[in-house]
Amino acid sequence: MLKLPEKIPDALARLLIVFLALIGLGAFVVVVLIPKPMKDVRLQWASDIQREQAKPLHYAGFRVCEECHDTIYATKNAGYHRDLSCETCHGPARAHAEDPDKTKPVIPATRTFCPQCHSYNPSRPRGFPMINPVAHNPLKPCVTCHNPHDPKPPTTPKECSACHGEIARMKAVSHHVQLDCTTCHQVPQQHRISPRIVKPSKPQSRDFCGQCHAKDGKNKLAAGAPKIDMSAHGEKYVCWQCHYPHSPEVEQ
Amino acid sequence: MNGRRNFLRGLLTVLLSGGAVGRVLDLLPSRALAREAPTKGKWYGFGVSVDKCIGCARCMDACKTENDVPREPFFVRTWVERYIIRKNGQTTVKTIVPNEEAAPEGALDKSILRSFFVPKLCNQCVNPPCVQVCPVGATFQTDDGVVLVNPNTCIGCRYCIQACPYGARYLHPVTRTADKCTFCYHRISQGLLPACVEVCPTQARIFGDLNAVASPMSRFQRMNKIHVLKPGLNTEPKVYYAGLDGEVR
Numbered sequence: 001m002l003k004l005p006e007k008i009p010d011a012l013a014r015l016l017i018v019f020l021a022l023i024g025l026g027a028f029v030v031v032v033l034i035p036k037p038m039k040d041v042r043l044q045w046a047s048d049i050q051r052e053q054a055k056p057l058h059y060a061g062f063r064v065c066e067e068c069h070d071t072i073y074a075t076k077n078a079g080y081h082r083d084l085s086c087e088t089c090h091g092p093a094r095a096h097a098e099d100p101d102k103t104k105p106v107i108p109a110t111r112t113f114c115p116q117c118h119s120y121n122p123s124r125p126r127g128f129p130m131i132n133p134v135a136h137n138p139l140k141p142c143v144t145c146h147n148p149h150d151p152k153p154p155t156t157p158k159e160c161s162a163c164h165g166e167i168a169r170m171k172a173v174s175h176h177v178q179l180d181c182t183t184c185h186q187v188p189q190q191h192r193i194s195p196r197i198v199k200p201s202k203p204q205s206r207d208f209c210g211q212c213h214a215k216d217g218k219n220k221l222a223a224g225a226p227k228i229d230m231s232a233h234g235e236k237y238v239c240w241q242c243h244y245p246h247s248p249e250v251e252q
Numbered sequence: 253m254n255g256r257r258n259f260l261r262g263l264l265t266v267l268l269s270g271g272a273v274g275r276v277l278d279l280l281p282s283r284a285l286a287r288e289a290p291t292k293g294k295w296y297g298f299g300v301s302v303d304k305c306i307g308c309a310r311c312m313d314a315c316k317t318e319n320d321v322p323r324e325p326f327f328v329r330t331w332v333e334r335y336i337i338r339k340n341g342q343t344t345v346k347t348i349v350p351n352e353e354a355a356p357e358g359a360l361d362k363s364i365l366r367s368f369f370v371p372k373l374c375n376q377c378v379n380p381p382c383v384q385v386c387p388v389g390a391t392f393q394t395d396d397g398v399v400l401v402n403p404n405t406c407i408g409c410r411y412c413i414q415a416c417p418y419g420a421r422y423l424h425p426v427t428r429t430a431d432k433c434t435f436c437y438h439r440i441s442q443g444l445l446p447a448c449v450e451v452c453p454t455q456a457r458i459f460g461d462l463n464a465v466a467s468p469m470s471r472f473q474r475m476n477k478i479h480v481l482k483p484g485l486n487t488e489p490k491v492y493y494a495g496l497d498g499e500v501r
Contacts (some may be wrong), residue, residue: 043398062445123335128306
């Protein structure tokens with residue numbers, strides 16, 4: 001017989017047998033009893049991907065609406081709201097697309113809806129059309145004047161501040177408050193119709209500002225304007241590289 | 253003499269064991285699953301034009317509708333932050349609240365240097381820290397590069413929520429499991445756009461296959477100067493930002 005067991009104490013041998021049995025039992029449970037999907041993460045992941053893909057849709061997508069509402073879709077696609085999806089304003093429309101009579105998408109005609117995008121907020125990008133909802137035709141629903149599918153002002157307003165409110169507000173508290181916009185900008189008539197294609201002119205040279213601000217300036221109306229020596233002041237730069245003409249105060 | 257021999261022997265042991273530890277770490281699931289972007293098949297990415305975002309929160313609203321995210325304001329899969337940077341260098345960041353009229357605060361506040369909106373969502377990292385830390389393998393990366401959570405396996409330990417450097421995960425108050433943006437996986441696998449991209453009124457959000465030759469996403473990458481959030485963490489986000497301010501973290 002083997003000599004080994006003689007060296008091992010009896011108690012230890014029994015303990016070893018118990019441990020071996022436990023390991024064997026564990027291996028049996030892991031290998032045989034536990035079903036494979038519980039052990040293989042890849043199978044679990046595959047079933048999760050299936051479950052994820054089977055989730056219900058709420059938004060129908062931008063292509064679906066056109067199939068029935070083609071005229072309104074064409075109107076929208078020709079106007080300033082051409083990049084908007086119908087569901088941006090009308091809400092999730094999958095249910096409506098599947099059963100048009102049962103559920104109807106919302107028509108947000110109230111005055112609280114449009115300002116979510118169009119109320120003035122200084123963090124919004126420059127050039128985005130914004131209004132002050134308190135001052136802009138109070139209490140009238142937006143749709144009385146604007147067609148949301150082809151939004152543009154009913155008539156082009158006369159005053160520049162209607163579109164360039166930020167500049168107008170800034171100019172109103174600056175030393176240039178007395179100047180009309182047209183003092184410095186020539187505005188072609190076409191700018192009112194295609195504001196982004198035909199743009200107003202801007203001053204091109206130092207001499208333009210110099211008409212009022214040069215030491216030997218010729219404009220008699222600008223007697224009180226701050227005067228500088230055009231040859232010494234500002235070197236090679238044009239005026240608006242340092243001074244913002246709509247708020248020309250030198251700060252600090 | 254003996255001291256030097258011991259030192260050399262110790263050094264050799266440390267070097268060898270270090271190499272061994274490195275090999276073992278390579279075998280760990282997180283390392284074995286770390287991957288390169290495939291050149292074939294779908295590999296989804298997301299583009300955000302910061303300059304176009306108007307902070308209208310349509311995306312936040314649509315995401316909650318599409319994915320049944322709890323309506324309470326602090327559970328979000330995607331959100332929009334408003335950054336206000338002051339002349340003294342102080343920066344305030346606040347997540348905007350949907351359907352709340354944005355206060356025109358700062359219109360006349362001369363101390364504000366610049367302010368803007370930044371949309372955020374799960375970055376669907378190529379090397380996702382959340383996948384590496386999950387103790388039960390409940391969160392994983394699909395073949396098209398989207399990180400998903402399996403709610404049947406998730407034990408709600410919140411480890412992934414802690415690990416995400418972008419704060420993109422939250423614990424769902426009903427299921428008590430981790431939840432996050434899936435790029436609307438149920439929509440994109442049907443060829444639709446994610447809900448937030450669908451409703452964005454200014455095209456500030458772009459979605460598409462990064463491997464596609466011609467798609468809005470590849471055009472976005474071609475036409476813009478691109479940055480990602482926290483590039484130093486080597487998570488390799490797949491949400492690309494154009495026009496991102498240096499203050500944005």
